[in-house]
Amino acid sequence: MPEYKHYAIHVPATTANVGPGFDVAGIALSLSLDLKVSIPTAASNPQETPPYALPIITYSGRDSANVPLSPYKNLLTRVALYVLRCHDIPTFPTGVIIHATNAIPFGRGLGSSGAAVIAGVLLGDLLGGLGLTKGRLLDFALMVERHPDNVTAALIGGFVGSYLSSLSPTDLAASSIPLAEVLPEYPADAGPEWGRDPPRPPRGIGHYVRFGWAEEVRAVAVVPRFELATAMARGVLPDMYSRKDLVFNLQRLAVLTTALARSPPDPELIYEAMKDRVHQPYRMALIPGLPEILASLTPQSHPGLLGICLSGAGPTILALATGNFDGIAAEIKKIFGQHGVEVDWELLSIDERGSWTEELSE
């Protein structure tokens, strides 16, 4: 009978963009994806001992019914295997047991895939005993999820701004390798030799800074009961923008990053600074009720409201507020209802801690 060492990996949900900060700004929120990982001790079940056993994966919590549980199909373990193979470790240690408890709704704009990617990178780091730095963990995450806003905020915690480096032509080519080569679709009978030599991430792909946050600011997340895949919501965006629209967003983002740190926060300033012309206008057609919601809730109509935007690629609406949370959520729910969209809502706080791994005593 193997003896195990037990670990936990905690990763928060995130809201990306925060209005004008498309692919730049993200906030870690108080909903999480938590893994319990049990690894047989080398003494009780050395890796060499046959038969080799693939990880066993189970899930509980939100949206977990249809997650693939094969380690070659599941996003967490595929990312972990990518990290292991980049360190010349061809496969998972034998006999690992992983239980995921998920509170982050899938495909709603609250960073479930970003959280899964970070959890997978931390899982690879744990299983390989790699001791990767935060910067290197981020490199691996960015090879999988190419926009930095969700994964950086999930890893670091708090309100974060990030950019991708101007890489050398060689590194740029390495970091632009199609996702299918980074995370291949493993055949059902994939052995340790299959896909052994994946493309390694260049170093220093992503850089970030944490902004301040006024502690009285909370997040009302109104979550429609339908999924919108981020890939689809990115597909409707144009390749080119006018200088006017670009300047509109840059001006607002510059103000927003400091305005959200000031206590007491200034609702007039923040409300205008959370407007966007880069992604929200193009996503209106995918989210019934979005134009009315963005236009009709203001700090005057709903005292306590600071600003309102699409959370990530949507369809969740994010309202930052210091009070009147029920009133704000009720109004958004009412407008969604007029468009036949059912919703749930949650009052969330900023998660300052980000992601971490701990050893459990039992």
Ligand SMILES: Nc1ncnc2c1ncn2[C@@H]1O[C@H](COP(=O)(O)OP(=O)(O)O)[C@@H](O)[C@H]1O
């Ligand atoms: N904990 C998880 N485990 C496995 N796969 C996950 C997990 N979380 C998210 N995913 C995958 O990511 C998809 C959602 O990604 P995406 O469309 O980017 O939406 P989101 O806005 O929630 O990140 C899910 O449908 C699922 O395939």
Ligand SMILES: N[C@@H](CCOP(=O)(O)O)C(=O)O
């Ligand atoms: N900047 C991205 C953010 C996507 O966030 P998600 O939580 O919807 O995955 C975008 O707007 O496409």
